[in-house]
Amino acid sequence: MMSAKGKVCAVQIVLCIFVPERTFVCCMFHSIKVAELKKETEDCVSILLDIPAEKSAVFAYAPGQYLTFRAQIGGQEVRRSYSLCSAPSSGQWRVAVKRVPEGRFSGYVHEQLQVGDELEVMEPMGSFVPRIHDSEPCRYVCFAAGSGITPMMSIIADALQKDKDAEIDLFYGSKKTDSIIFKEELEALKNTHLHRFQLHYVLSRERLQSEWFYGRIDGEKCAHYGKYLFDPRSVTQYFLCGPESMIKAVESSLVSLGVPSDKISYELFTVPGAVQSTQERAEQRQSLGQTESMVTITLDGLDMTFIMDESDDNILDAALHQGADLPYACKGGVCSTCKAKVKKGEAAMAVNYALEPDEVDAGYVLTCQAVPTDSTVALSFDE
Ligand code: FES
Incomplete structure (x- = not known):
């Protein structure tokens, strides 16, 4: 040794x-101005980036991709990746940053970042994206928890807008109603696409109408939803984004429902403990x-x-x-x-x-x- x-x-x-x-x-970082900061919930801020026209081609993205940011904080270089929550068709580049305890980058965003400041941003990356086959209908089921909603917003809004036959179910875990990130946008999507977008909140600190929507999303709940709320065999792609425990539980539940693993895409939003x-x-x-x-x-x-x-x-x-x-x-x-x-x-x-x-x-x-x-x-x- x-x-x-x-x-x-x-x-x-x-x-x-x-x-x-x-x-x-590496030439991939670009200095990009902050165009808008929007408080989404008590502990979540979204950042709208002002991508200049001449850089829009290199910043072209697929729904579900992310941006990596670099900043000097307290004399140290800090890098963080955040999923784009805007749909490519919106012509916007927006990410959401949830404050995490002692998080250096999220603390910087919540306490210091101002409109007009410049951030160092890498070009969009990531493979947590829809795999579209022309012959298949766009039938998605999404499971998200907390800030795992960010790539889902992009994927869902883009699919509903681009494909008039797209059908999507979203199961979204949060603590309580006022901690639901993008609640307004989700409700607007539901109201605009009443028969094509089914929105299911699962709250861990607030009881809704059914026990199946109380607590954390787990394998048992997933199996129940697959029995009563969607047909696992007709789904063309599953998207899972949240903590490792939720992803593992939902993935294994879907597999036991007969879903082929190549139809399941997932993205963790935290680094797992076992490094x-x-x-x-x-x-x-x-x-x-x-x-x-x-x-x-x-x-x-x-x-x-x-x-x-x-x-x-x-x-x-x-x-x-x-x-x-x-x-x-x-x-x-x-x-x-x-x-x-x-x-x-x-x-x-x-x-x-x-x-x-x-x-x-x-x-x-x-x-x-x-x-x-x-x-x-x-x-x-x-x-
Ligand atoms: S730096 Fe994130 S996977 Fe390697």
């Missing part, structure tokens, strides 16, 4: 950086039989090659130590901002809460979770 000192040695054995005149930096320690990563690499590898990464057409040994936790951190400015946000395997395609050799991920099976099959990895399992590995952030 290498010590922390060993890590310094690893940094010193950079092989080469093939960028004689340009630096190897591997450095020691666990090193042990994983030893067990994979590959403790030192030559890694080449490509970003914006430029290559960087370095030696990664067992003192490096993952490919992303190893490259950042070499001075690369790569895209990342959560570093917990959740957001997919650090996604890259393996072009040569192989790499194994510790956890993956973000990539779809078809992306993994196509060779994509989350570099914040990946270690090389070959002596030579090449990855591209450009594909």
Whole structure:
């Protein structure tokens, strides 16, 4: 096992950086003005971004995608990802930021951010999006809890507007009526699309008309809804967004109702507790039989090659130590901002809460979770 000192040695054995005149930096952050701040609930503020016309093409997005923000707070760089809650067809870019206890970025947004301020924003990313097949009707069932509603707003509004035959059920868990984020917008969507959008609130601190809508969304409730409120066989895609416990419970309930897992898309909005320690990563690499590898990464057409040994936790951190400015946000395997395609050799991920099976099959990895399992590995952030 290498010590922390060993890590310094690893940094010193950079092989080469093939960028004689340009630096190897990530160009994906843009300075964007805040156009509006809107209080959605007591602890949730939405930010409308003023994307200039000349950047609207690079900021084009699919419903369900997210933006990554970067800010210097208290002398430290902080990155956070937030789902877009606006529909692409609205011509707006809006995210919602729920205040979390001791959250540095959310505290900054709630206490300091002003209209007219500039935020550093990365271009939209994410694969929590509708998979539209022309032959299939648009029949969605969505399960959300708390701020997990944000990508759903985009997905639901976009589908209802673009497809006159779209039918959607939303089961949305909140604490009580006044903590329901986007309540007005949801009610307006329901009233506009009375027969196509069914809205079901599930409240944990306020009793509604039925016990089935009291408490937290869990597997038992999901099975009940699948029996009485929607036909699991006719649904073309399920969307789940919330804490890991809800997602796991609903996913396994849907599978037991006979739903194929490739119809279930989910997105966590928190980094799960079980993140591997450095020691666990090193042990994983030893067990994979590959403790030192030559890694080449490509970003914006430029290559960087370095030696990664067992003192490096993952490919992303190893490259950042070499001075690369790569895209990342959560570093917990959740957001997919650090996604890259393996072009040569192989790499194994510790956890993956973000990539779809078809992306993994196509060779994509989350570099914040990946270690090389070959002596030579090449990855591209450009594909
Ligand atoms: S930085 Fe979020 S998954 Fe890697």
